[in-house]
Amino acid sequence: MAAVAKALHSSGEESWGTPLPIIDLARNILGQIDLDPFSSAEWNKSLGAKRFISEEENGFASSWGREGALLTAMVNPPGDRRGENAKRAWRLTRDRHDDGTIGGGAVFICFSLNQLQTLQGIGRSPLDPLYLRLIPRRRLDYQRAPGVSGGAPPHPSEIVLLPSRVDRAWQAYQFSRLGAEIGEVF
Numbered sequence: 001m002a003a004v005a006k007a008l009h010s011s012g013e014e015s016w017g018t019p020l021p022i023i024d025l026a027r028n029i030l031g032q033i034d035l036d037p038f039s040s041a042e043w044n045k046s047l048g049a050k051r052f053i054s055e056e057e058n059g060f061a062s063s064w065g066r067e068g069a070l071l072t073a074m075v076n077p078p079g080d081r082r083g084e085n086a087k088r089a090w091r092l093t094r095d096r097h098d099d100g101t102i103g104g105g106a107v108f109i110c111f112s113l114n115q116l117q118t119l120q121g122i123g124r125s126p127l128d129p130l131y132l133r134l135i136p137r138r139r140l141d142y143q144r145a146p147g148v149s150g151g152a153p154p155h156p157s158e159i160v161l162l163p164s165r166v167d168r169a170w171q172a173y174q175f176s177r178l179g180a181e182i183g184e185v186f
Helices: 002-008 020-030 041-047 084-098 113-119 168-179
Strands: 035-039 051-054 072-075 105-110 132-136 143-145 158-162 183-185
Touching: 020 041, 020 072, 020 105, 020 158, 020 168, 035 041, 035 084, 041 051, 072 084, 084 105, 084 113, 084 158, 132 168, 158 168, 168 183
Parallel strands: 035 051, 035 072, 072 105
Antiparallel strands: 105 158, 132 158, 132 183
């Protein structure tokens, strides 16, 4: 069964839940998570964001909030075979961070380092020195359903912190300190 889970665990599967250690990391850095823009009522049970945007509401088309709101967000983009959703989600996350909508900080999950490579060619990428990155030492256990292990994918992931406009130094410190328990922080 584990081999089947690994074979199925790909960015082509749209519904892989955020690994629990990353949810804990995000909560410890961001405090209350205000927004999960690509979620559902079922998935939000694990995260507990104040607001989530469902697939029907379309996180790519819906408002994430007002400019300058300083909201916090946890962004785990929906998968697709070509990585287009990750590109769109990164651009939107970066733009909402820039305009202050999620100026309280955001944690963005790159499902794989290949996804990170894809994001490099779209303007300011997660590799920009403005952001902090975490590469876990071990493969992350993504959730197949809330609270149900989906197994670790056969590739490394990357976690990106888009820090708060207000608490940037504190969030960067916490991300470095707590992230070091999971992997290497850059």
